[in-house]
Amino acid sequence: MPPTQPPLSTILPPLICGTATFNNLYNADAALVPTNAIVERALDLGVRAFDTSPYYGPSEELLGKALSTASVLRNHPRSSYRIVTKVGRIANAEFDYSPEWVRYSIQRSLQRLHTSYLDVVYCHDVEFVTPAEVLVAVKELRRIRDEEGTIKYIGISGYPVPLLCELAELVLRETGEPLDAVMSYANFTLQNTILMTFGLERLKRAGVSCVPNASILGMGLLRSVGVPVGGKGDFHPAPRELREKCMEAARYAEGTGERLEVVSIRWGLDTWSREGAGLGGVGGIGVSVMGVSNLQELEETIRVWNSVLDGLPLAGREAPKEKKEWSLARAETVAEKAKAVWTILGRWKDYTWASPDEGYVNVRAVKGVVDEIAPLPLVKDGSAKESRL
Numbered sequence: 001m002p003p004t005q006p007p008l009s010t011i012l013p014p015l016i017c018g019t020a021t022f023n024n025l026y027n028a029d030a031a032l033v034p035t036n037a038i039v040e041r042a043l044d045l046g047v048r049a050f051d052t053s054p055y056y057g058p059s060e061e062l063l064g065k066a067l068s069t070a071s072v073l074r075n076h077p078r079s080s081y082r083i084v085t086k087v088g089r090i091a092n093a094e095f096d097y098s099p100e101w102v103r104y105s106i107q108r109s110l111q112r113l114h115t116s117y118l119d120v121v122y123c124h125d126v127e128f129v130t131p132a133e134v135l136v137a138v139k140e141l142r143r144i145r146d147e148e149g150t151i152k153y154i155g156i157s158g159y160p161v162p163l164l165c166e167l168a169e170l171v172l173r174e175t176g177e178p179l180d181a182v183m184s185y186a187n188f189t190l191q192n193t194i195l196m197t198f199g200l201e202r203l204k205r206a207g208v209s210c211v212p213n214a215s216i217l218g219m220g221l222l223r224s225v226g227v228p229v230g231g232k233g234d235f236h237p238a239p240r241e242l243r244e245k246c247m248e249a250a251r252y253a254e255g256t257g258e259r260l261e262v263v264s265i266r267w268g269l270d271t272w273s274r275e276g277a278g279l280g281g282v283g284g285i286g287v288s289v290m291g292v293s294n295l296q297e298l299e300e301t302i303r304v305w306n307s308v309l310d311g312l313p314l315a316g317r318e319a320p321k322e323k324k325e326w327s328l329a330r331a332e333t334v335a336e337k338a339k340a341v342w343t344i345l346g347r348w349k350d351y352t353w354a355s356p357d358e359g360y361v362n363v364r365a366v367k368g369v370v371d372e373i374a375p376l377p378l379v380k381d382g383s384a385k386e387s388r389l
Contacts, residue, residue: 008120008153008180008209012082012281013048014273015305017298018214018291023057024231030058033293039066041295043075045302049082051214051289052113053124054105055089064113078115085109086124086157088137093363095128097137100368106144106151117150120181122157126167128356134167135174142177155181155210159355161199168206178207183289185214188272190222190264190341191246192350196275204279211279214289216268223261224250237353245348249341256337263341265290265301266334270308283314 017039024030039050050067052059063083066072087105088097109118123137138154145151156171156179158164164182172178182203187195195213203211219236220228226247227236238246250260269288276286290305292298310319311327319327342349 005152009279009281012120012181012210012212012287014281014283014285014287015047016049016051016082016084016212016287016289017042017047018289019050019052019059019063020056021291021293022052022059022062029231030062033062034295035062036066036069037295038292038298039063040069040072041298042302043072043081045298047302048080049084049119051084051212053086053089053122054109054112055086055091055124060085060109060112064115068114082119083113083115084120084122085113085118086122087141088126088129089124090364093128093360095125095362096364096367097123097129097133098367099136099140102137102140103144104369106141110150117152120153120155121151122155122181122183124157125355126156126158127160127163128360128362131167131170135171138171138179139175142175153180153209155179155183155208157183157185157214159185159187160352161187161194165199165202165206168203168208172206178209180208181210181212182208183212183214185289186218186221187352188213188268188276189216189218190249190267190338191218191242191345191348192352194350194352196272197350200276200279208279210281210287211276212281212287212289213268213272213276216272216288216290217261217264221246222249222264224254224259226250237355237357239353242348242351245345249344252340252344253337258337260341262300262304263334263337266304266308266330267338269305270311270331270334273308273312283317285309285312285314 022030022033022035050063052063054060087102089095106118106121110116121141123134126134134156141151141154145154156164156167161184164184168179168182184195184199186192187199195211200211217223221236221238221243227234227238227243246260253260253263272286272288274286277284281287290301292301307327307330309317310323311331
């Protein structure tokens with residue numbers, strides 16, 4: 001049985017800063033992303049949660065460094081924000097959900113993030129392994145939670161919504177305890193709303209507490225400049241026809257004096273705050289994970305988010321009448337533009353790509369921690385000592 005603690009929905013902030021962008025996948029050079037400035041400014045603007053993963057290249061280390069600067073330590077104690085990370089995915093086609101690797105990965109994340117505990121840990125991209133492997137990893141994470149206390153809440157993340165639902169049901173059926181969180185990405189966007197139409201009710205019946213929605217821009221698909229091409233080239237799985245339709249939608253938005261990404265972010269944040277509320281976070285607001293690569297994107301995202309909140313009936317946060325009216329009017333304008341975008345997308349509305357690709361094989365032949373890598377011991381304050389990797 002889990003230790004006595006409040007449901008995740010009562011402590012998880014509804015806006016999470018995603019740090020997959022602290023990586024060469026989305027940017028030509030992760031070293032040029034002002035990570036310290038982004039993290040500190042996000043905290044100053046009221047962001048109270050950060051999502052990362054060992055798979056995101058240097059993301060965990062960069063986030064840990066940013067959270068350890070003198071000004072952040074002085075102004076934002078660890079108890080004031082949540083850290084979310086993941087286990088299991090090592091590389092593009094390399095996964096290890098074994099108990100040994102899960103233990104090692106958790107210790108390494110604690111070290112990299114300079115923290116004695118992790119608020120939420122996901123099994124990362126569960127579609128790439130078997131359901132049996134997911135069960136093993138979830139059970140090990142729960143053991144760590146119960147016996148060591150370095151993890152507070154446990155969930156799964158991935159892309160295919162039907163599979164995420166099946167696995168949430170499996171975990172409940174096999175263990176008698178529901179998952180705390182199920183995170184999907186690019187499945188509630190202006191292009192694809194399957195997380196709402198197909199996933200929410202099934203996940204609720206499976207007892208899941210929170211369903212964070214990540215990548216409102218569909219991993220950069222819904223941008224006026226097209227998909228991002230970072231240091232690793234064009235990684236996006238969207239087919240050519242869908243990309244072309246999104247560029248047509250971008251030209252439509254430009255003709256109305258908007259950028260497609262602005263319309264997409266506003267529609268996504270506003271709609272998910274309401275539609276995802278039943279499996280949302282603090283305040284009964286649907287949880288969104290938003291990644292940014294620079295301070296300008298952060299400021300714009302927070303401005304839009306605050307405007308969304310102005311239009312919501314929130315206890316203890318009554319916006320001035322003019323701000324509330326502007327927010328509601330803006331939501332109506334964006335909703336009309338969303339309908340026009342859906343007309344442009346046509347049959348590509350709610351299209352999902354295969355994950356994993358046909359023919360995928362996990363290249364990790366030997367599971368667990370190899371002999372030359374010892375588990376990372378904890379130091380007195382609970383953080384792990386230097387990794388030998």
